[in-house]
Amino acid sequence: MKQTFCIGRTGAAALVISALMVGLSLSVVGGGASGAASKSPITIGVSISETGDFSPDGAADMNAYSLWAQLVNDSGGILGHKVQMKFVNDASSTSQVVTNYTTLLSKDHVNFVFGPFSSLLTIPASEIAARYGYAFVEPSGGSQAVFNRGLKNVFEAEPQAGYQDMLSFGDWVLGLPKSERPKTAAYATEDDPFIGPEVAALQAKFEAAGIKTVYNKTYPIELPSYAPIALGVAQSKAQVVVLGTNLPDATAFTQTFIQQKYNPLAIDYASGPDQGTPWVKAVGAKNVAGTTVPLGWLPTLSTYQNKAFVAAYVKKYGGNAAAMSTDAGEAYSVGQVMAQAITAAGSLSNTKVIAELHKLTFKTVQGSFAFNKQGIPNGHVVLGQWVNGSLQIIYPPAVATVKALFPKPAWGTK
Numbered sequence: 001m002k003q004t005f006c007i008g009r010t011g012a013a014a015l016v017i018s019a020l021m022v023g024l025s026l027s028v029v030g031g032g033a034s035g036a037a038s039k040s041p042i043t044i045g046v047s048i049s050e051t052g053d054f055s056p057d058g059a060a061d062m063n064a065y066s067l068w069a070q071l072v073n074d075s076g077g078i079l080g081h082k083v084q085m086k087f088v089n090d091a092s093s094t095s096q097v098v099t100n101y102t103t104l105l106s107k108d109h110v111n112f113v114f115g116p117f118s119s120l121l122t123i124p125a126s127e128i129a130a131r132y133g134y135a136f137v138e139p140s141g142g143s144q145a146v147f148n149r150g151l152k153n154v155f156e157a158e159p160q161a162g163y164q165d166m167l168s169f170g171d172w173v174l175g176l177p178k179s180e181r182p183k184t185a186a187y188a189t190e191d192d193p194f195i196g197p198e199v200a201a202l203q204a205k206f207e208a209a210g211i212k213t214v215y216n217k218t219y220p221i222e223l224p225s226y227a228p229i230a231l232g233v234a235q236s237k238a239q240v241v242v243l244g245t246n247l248p249d250a251t252a253f254t255q256t257f258i259q260q261k262y263n264p265l266a267i268d269y270a271s272g273p274d275q276g277t278p279w280v281k282a283v284g285a286k287n288v289a290g291t292t293v294p295l296g297w298l299p300t301l302s303t304y305q306n307k308a309f310v311a312a313y314v315k316k317y318g319g320n321a322a323a324m325s326t327d328a329g330e331a332y333s334v335g336q337v338m339a340q341a342i343t344a345a346g347s348l349s350n351t352k353v354i355a356e357l358h359k360l361t362f363k364t365v366q367g368s369f370a371f372n373k374q375g376i377p378n379g380h381v382v383l384g385q386w387v388n389g390s391l392q393i394i395y396p397p398a399v400a401t402v403k404a405l406f407p408k409p410a411w412g413t414k
Contacts, residue, residue, distance in 0.1 A: 041083065042078060042084065042111045042112065042348065043084045043110045044086065044110060045086045045088070045100075045108060045112075046062075046086070046088075046114045047087075047090040047104075047121070048062045048087045048088070048089060049061075049089070049091070049116065049118075050090075050091070051092065052090075052091045053092045053246060054117045054121070056278050056325070057117040057118070057140070057327045058116075060328045060331065061117055061330075062331075063316075063331075064330075065085055065332075066085060067312060067332070068331075068334075068335030069335070071312060078339050078342050079347075086110060088103070092118075094124050097124060097125045098127075101113060101128040101129060102128055105128065105129070106132070111348055112348075112350065114138070114334050114335070116141075119146055119194030120194065121141075122141025122143075122154075123141070123143070123193065126154045130151045133351065135341070136151075136153050137155045137338050137357070138155070138334065139156075139158070139327065139331045139334050140327065140330055141156055141194065142156055145193045146193075146194075146375075147374040147376050152373070153375075155337070155371050156377055157330065157362075158330055158333070158366060158369075159296045159366050159369050159377055159379025159380055160377055160381045161376045167205060169202065169268040171395065171396070172292075173206075173240065174205070175395075176406065180406070182238075182239035182240035183211060183212060183239055184212050184214045184237075184239050184240070185212070185213055185214065185239070185242060186236045186241050186242070187199055187241075187243075188215070188218075188230075188232075188241075188242075189244025190220075190244050190245065192244065195244035196218060198270055199242055206240075214237070215232055215233055227252065227256055230252060230256035230257065231256060233257075234256065234260040239265045240264055240265055240266045241266075242268050243270065245269050245270055245271060247279065247282065250279075254283045257411070263408065263410050265406065266407070267292065267408060268292045270293070270294075273288065273384070274295060274325065275325045276324050276325045276391070277323035284412070287411050289413075290386065290387075291385065291386050292385045292386075292394070295381060295393065296329070296381050297330060297366045298329075299321035299324050299329075300392075301366075303365050303367050304364060304367075305336070305365055306329075306365040329365050329366055333364035336365070337357070341356040341360065341362075382396065383395040385402075387404075
């Protein structure tokens with residue numbers, strides 16, 4: 001079934017991009033092999049969370065960026081230049097990410113940069129890129145704080161700005177028959193510029209619809225133990241749970257809920273269930289059913305180059321399509337967007353590339369989207385749920401691939 005949930009602008013610019021795509025399979029728009037050997041490579045610098053709290057996401061980003069560069073080079077490069085990636089570890093640290101991008105731009109003089117994982121790191125990193133006049137296309141920095149600083153160089157290569165992501169869960173829950181809707185909710189979230197506002201927006205939506213808040217806690221990103229907060233959620237006996245998590249705390253909360261035999265009607269995570277195999281290994285294959293998460297990408301989408309991307313990813317890194325993290329699709333889209341913008345600009349000038357990023361509609365494995373003047377994408381995310389051993393789309397109905405599990409199955413039964 002073909003899923004289309006990102007509608008980009010039409011017009012001459014989109015037609016130019018469409019024309020450039022004709023005849024290409026997995027290659028990202030490039031200049032062909034002619035002259036590639038005689039031209040200097042395009043060096044792209046990226047700060048990656050190889051260690052620290054964001055390391056699972058960082059690993060998926062690095063894999064996707066590396067694969068994108070390999071496939072671009074296999075097809076002749078961009079404007080006849082081969083691509084060379086330069087990765088540096090930020091250890092999931094805001095101070096280190098600033099150091100990394102400062103070094104990449106002032107000392108290494110890379111041609112372009114790609115963004116790191118998370119709004120937490122994107123915000124300071126994009127300031128450095130703006131100072132040096134560099135385009136900053138990033139995979140997952142969706143906080144409102146990313147876009148409200150007046151920067152003209154920042155672009156989130158996702159279908160929709162992340163701070164709106166979790167509202168898809170709210171739309172699904174409130175679309176249930178009134179007799180089935182949860183009456184109470186519990187919220188727990190990292191104190192993160194991206195995740196916190198997402199959870200707050202969903203809480204406001206539920207409260208306006210009459211769903212009573214019985215627990216609400218914001219906690220530091222790094223804690224010695226998440227157990228006390230997880231116990232607080234469980235003891236609230238809320239019928240629906242909203243968690244502003246990444247994989248480590250998502251795992252800890254879920255393990256505590258399992259131990260306490262606390263099984264809400266529905267449970268939504270900002271991140272965790274979207275991590276593929278790491279999520280299954282963390283909580284157990286019989287405990288993933290019914291867990292939900294907002295999605296911009298899945299390996300099953302019938303989007304531009306997605307089938308070939310997934311096949312190449314599995315061939316290079318092993319496993320299977322269902323095991324892939326959604327981070328991989330997001331990071332690969334960064335490369336697709338940048339390659340199309342560079343090609344349309346016909347230049348390695350960041351100034352010219354930024355201008356194209358503001359004008360064009362881009363085709364990616366996540367779908368097609370354009371950016372407004374703030375760099376906010378204009379597509380739509382969907383709601384994913386683990387059903388029958390894989391992460392599938394359950395909302396909105398027009399693109400759903402499976403019937404949702406509601407109430408959520410008891411832990412260990414599916």
